[in-house]
Amino acid sequence: MADVLVVDDHPAIRMAVGILLQQDGHNVCGEVDNGVDAIHQFRCLQPQVVVLDIGIPKLDGIEVVKRIKCIDATAQVIVLSAQDSRHVMVRAYQAGADGFVSKLEDLGLLKEAIRTCLGGRLFFPTEVIAHGKYSADVNSREVLNTLSDREMSVFVALCQGRANKEIAGDMLLSEKTISTYKARVMQKLQVSNMVELLELAKRYMVI
Known part of the structure; x- marks a missing residue:
């Protein structure tokens, strides 16, 4: 199982994610509500997995993904967001995220996403990976x-x-x-x- 840092500016979401992950045997080693603290806590706690929203204060979630991957490329970063358009998913993929789960779907998918990413595979729709890989970087x-x-x-x-x-x-x-x-x-x-x-x-x- 993995140490997980949860980044979301909604306390109820952080609580729900924490309970869900603990049920699956993971250790929630930290919770923060903004991008700046996310980078700081990632450096301090060195979690194997980061679950984060995109629309967080102080530092955009996409930028957080990029910085975490620069610090430790082996960390698994899974975006959990209510913004679930293909454009947003491609942005997350091209920034270096390993998976994407929509808040509008069953949060139980987060368990599957973590298992998939820890197993060395991406958790994105196939068409998102194809568009992200063979098209211009929408984050640039x-x-x-x-x-x-x-x-x-x-x-x-x-x-x-x-x-x-x-x-x-x-x-x-x-x-x-x-x-x-x-x-x-x-x-x-x-x-x-x-x-x-x-x-x-x-x-x-x-x-």
Whole structure:
């Protein structure tokens, strides 16, 4: 069984995860509610497994994954998050996480995830691993370099809240063409809706 550090800013989630893991024979060696303390406690406690949420204060969970893997690449990091879109899973995978469990599903999957990761295998949907492995790093601003000049123009316009019809008029193109560019942008940036597209734009200060 393993020593586990639990990182989540919701006490009820930390408690539920702790009980679940103890039932499976694991030792919860520490609990923290933010990214900065997560790094500090990881250095002090040297757990074999870290279970963490992405949306934690002080330091983004994706950045925590990267730093933990830099400190000890053998540590198993499993993301436990209510943000379970493919885009978020790919971000976690490309940051170096070993597994992903959605809070919206049965938390019992966390036991299976830990067993799988400790056994040397990843706990991600197959399509997430494929997209993460063979596409640009969505955690790096370089992903924007995959867009053509026209795709970038459409991307910026969309993030400014402009409708396809308005963008089409400004660019002297048809609405259908703008829709095609929009689909290409979302595919290249590996997002599935406008919320994710806006989040990515804000992260890289496009808007």
